Amino acid sequence: MKLLAGYPLAMQVVLGNLRRQSAAEILAGLDAADLNVDSGSQEKTASILKCVEYSHSNLSPEAQKLLVCLAPFSGFLFRPLLPSYAEQLQQLEPFQGYPFEQLDAAIAEAIAWGLLSPMDADNPQLLTIQPVFPYFLKTKLNGLDAGTREALWEGFKNYYRELAESYQQLMNSKEAQERQTGIIFCNWEYENLYNALNICLEKQESIGIYQCLDVYLNLTTNIQDRLELSKFVSERVENYSSESITADIAFEIAEVYLKLGNCYLKTQDYSSARSTYLQLLESLEKLQSLPDRERQLAIATTYHQLGSVAQELRQFEQANDYYQQALQIFIDFGDRFSQASTYFQLGRLAEEMGELEAAKANYLQDLQITAEFNDEQGLGISLRNLARFYQQTQDESILAAVASLFGATIEELKAAILSD
CATH class of the missing domain: 1.25.40 (Serine Threonine Protein Phosphatase 5, Tetratricopeptide repeat)
Structure with a gap:
């Protein structure tokens, strides 16, 4: 319903497809710009594409070319940072000839034709995307060569890697206003950050974006979504090849399992928490790509969490054993703060x-x-x-x-x- 946003033509096509497909299948098809989803009616005027095709056709050729670069985005754009996005794309060979100096003018045209709109009158720099517009742009993107399509997703991913670091720094700030700013932007950008994280997972690369999303969900006390995110990422990183797991990525993966266990612990699913921590412990003891100090401290943290599970279950002797093992490693490696x-x-x-x-x-x-x-x-x-x-x-x-x-x-x- 968020995607349809009350547009009658889009609703007619999509709701007609529900006779033969689930909502999840339709959304997946739309995201992949599957034209079969769009052909639910023989009447051309009932096409989803027609929801935006008229407005798009009235844009200048330069604007039409540049706006295809917005195909990876969902829901939200922060206009002042789009030059940074353009810089990421310009580093990639297929986009080196694009007239990105005209990008802001193209954004203004899209706003004038209702394809983008300010979130509120007081802050015109915060833009919402007409819900069907990204789907329309993906159909245009599919008409470009494979190298350009791949480069666009690469630039989008790199852009959100940098943004995720910035948002996480804001949310970790000691200043309340900065923390709130980080939370607000992560709320607006959640879908974009999540989409970029998916690209990282597909390419078996660093998942630093996950840390940003986890901090956001923790600060907003959204434990169920935090649990689901950690489960999703933990399942995907299991497919990483041994060649792709560098020391940094190994540490990130360990963090995912630790946070997953913590979510189970907070939701009082003690059996799942214990099995997750034990799985992490076994992985850490075998993992040689991490420096020894980092690996041992991660083992100590896992022992500490296993102690918490045992304590909640009133298995006091076992809890004490786990805590003592954790404490000894912290002492041996000089981690006094922990x-x-x-x-x-x-x-x-x-x-x-x-x-x-x-x-x-x-x-x-x-x-x-x-x-x-x-x-x-x-x-x-x-x-x-x-x-x-x-x-x-x-x-x-x-x-x-x-x-x-x-x-x-x-x-x-x-x-x-x-x-x-």
Whole structure:
């Protein structure tokens, strides 16, 4: 329905095809510019192509040629960045003779004829694409030679690789406004980023775009879509040949499985989480393309997550074994920052087992490390947890340790806890 967008001609053709095809099959056909999908009626006026053909025919020849370059896009265009897209295409031989200096004028013509439109009057640089227009452009693209078609998808992929890095940097920013900007643009660009990721997967290349989409879905707390994305990518990377898996790609693939396991853990599918982590652990132990330090730290992180699964299942002894294995690797390889979260989990585990002295010792180790790294978010979690633990145990040594670390008095800490 989003694709049809209320256009009567498009609806007549597509809905007629539903008698013999599923919605998914029709969408796949449209994406591939399958003319058989478009021939649902004998009347030429009922063709989907006719929804945009008149407007397109009124564009200048230069604009028609340049706008074919928009065929890979879906839904959204950010007009100020289109020169960067043109630069990516110009690096590829089939597009070196294209008059990209006229691209903005071609965009203006497309807007005038209703093929593109501003999202709102206040920001005319944000453009939505008439839903059937990309399908129409793909039929035009299919009329070009194979080299040009391949180069267009390559340029599109490279453009969104760079954009994905920029959006991810914004979403990882400590500035709230920058994070929000990154989230907003990923929302608008999701289909384009996803399409570019698919090209990377088909070519068995780096999947850095996946990291950007995963950060976006995590920040928007869309756990189900995050799970589905991770499942999809994990299935596709299984087809990568050994020759295509460089050290960087091997690390990216390990991240996919780790995030997939984390999604299962958050959705309380503990069996799937455990099997995913164990599969990752087995792969990491065999993987030699990663530098040893990176590989061992990834193994430690996987052990930590296996500990979390066991702890949720109240398999305390097994959880402790996994956490201790993770902690030892973090210590051996000098990754002090990662030790903090494992100490925190060991504290929780000890507390659940009624071992309050061990819990206190681990919680204080976690606090010491987060304070060393000035990790504001981690520090807030650690202090709130210790305040809760103190209220439960009334152990004055906890306050003494915190007071010594931050140069406060025990009375000040008690007052802060009471006022919280």
